Amino acid sequence: SAVISQKPSRDICQRGTSLTIQCQVDSQVTMMFWYRQQPGQSLTLIATANQGSEATYESGFVIDKFPISRPNLTFSTLTVSNMSPEDSSIYLCSVVRGVDREQFFGPGTRLTVL
Amino acid sequence: ILNVEQSPQSLHVQEGDSTNFTCSFPSSNFYALHWYRWETAKSPEALFVMTLNGDEKKKGRISATLNTKEGYSYLYIKGSQPEDSATYLCALKSGGSNYKLTFGKGTLLTVNP
Numbered sequence: 001s002a003v004i005s006q007k008p009s010r011d012i013c014q015r016g017t018s019l020t021i022q023c024q025v026d027s028q029v030t031m032m033f034w035y036r037q038q039p040g041q042s043l044t045l046i047a048t049a050n051q052g053s054e055a056t057y058e059s060g061f062v063i064d065k066f067p068i069s070r071p072n073l074t075f076s077t078l079t080v081s082n083m084s085p086e087d088s089s090i091y092l093c094s095v096v097r098g099v100d101r102e103q104f105f106g107p108g109t110r111l112t113v114l
Numbered sequence: 115i116l117n118v119e120q121s122p123q124s125l126h127v128q129e130g131d132s133t134n135f136t137c138s139f140p141s142s143n144f145y146a147l148h149w150y151r152w153e154t155a156k157s158p159e160a161l162f163v164m165t166l167n168g169d170e171k172k173k174g175r176i177s178a179t180l181n182t183k184e185g186y187s188y189l190y191i192k193g194s195q196p197e198d199s200a201t202y203l204c205a206l207k208s209g210g211s212n213y214k215l216t217f218g219k220g221t222l223l224t225v226n227p
Contacts (some may be wrong), residue, residue, distance in 0.1 A: 004157065004213045009155070029148075031213055033213070040219070041219065042118070042217040042218060042220075043158075043203065043205075043215075043217040043218075044217070045214050045215070058214075092157075092158070096213050100163050101213060102148075102163055103148065103160070103213065103215060104157070104160065105150075105157045105158045106154055106157055107155065107157045108155075108157070111154075113181050
């Protein structure tokens with residue numbers, strides 16, 4: 001398995017502000033991802049965080065709104081920019097590890113935007 | 115766009131009852147089906163990774179089956195306990211070089227003591 005921590009665990013933010021979420025993994029991993037779950041919706045992939053290069057975004061997600069950093073193989077940040085109430089979600093980071101290429105998830109950051 | 119459906123959306127059972135839920139997915143370009151258990155404020159916990167048609171996997175009182183030809187997987191819990199209360203997610207991994215998982219909305223299980 002993988003030990004993944006996220007900061008903050010939750011936050012309440014004002015509309016128009018930005019929040020940076022940190023993800024720390026207990027050992028080096030190649031594949032690292034950011035997901036979100038809006039209320040009543042499925043967990044949805046935002047982007048793949050690439051070490052040493054720009055993140056790869058899924059359809060419907062853009063770098064200006066969700067800038068991602070991946071300075072090394074154990075750490076990544078996701079910023080939710082210029083927030084609106086629609087950004088209220090649980091944000092999770094995820095890594096792939098092991099022979100079976102299982103995906104392991106962090107505990108999530110619960111964001112509420114007022 | 116892949117469509118992964120889970121049913122029921124929520125379920126209430128009594129302690130000791132056995133229960134099951136369904137995950138339906140498009141059978142074309144299938145690679146793997148993942149089951150997760152997600153308790154509030156905790157990380158989703160990987161339960162099973164299933165790849166072969168007819169696969170049946172078991173972990174304690176929880177088991178899962180897979181039918182890739184008709185596009186469904188069942189998760190069974192035998193003798194439910196209050197600590198089984200959680201959201202159970204299934205996720206499809208399609209063929210390809212990336213590791214993207216497409217999730218269903220989950221089944222919220224509540225086990226009453």
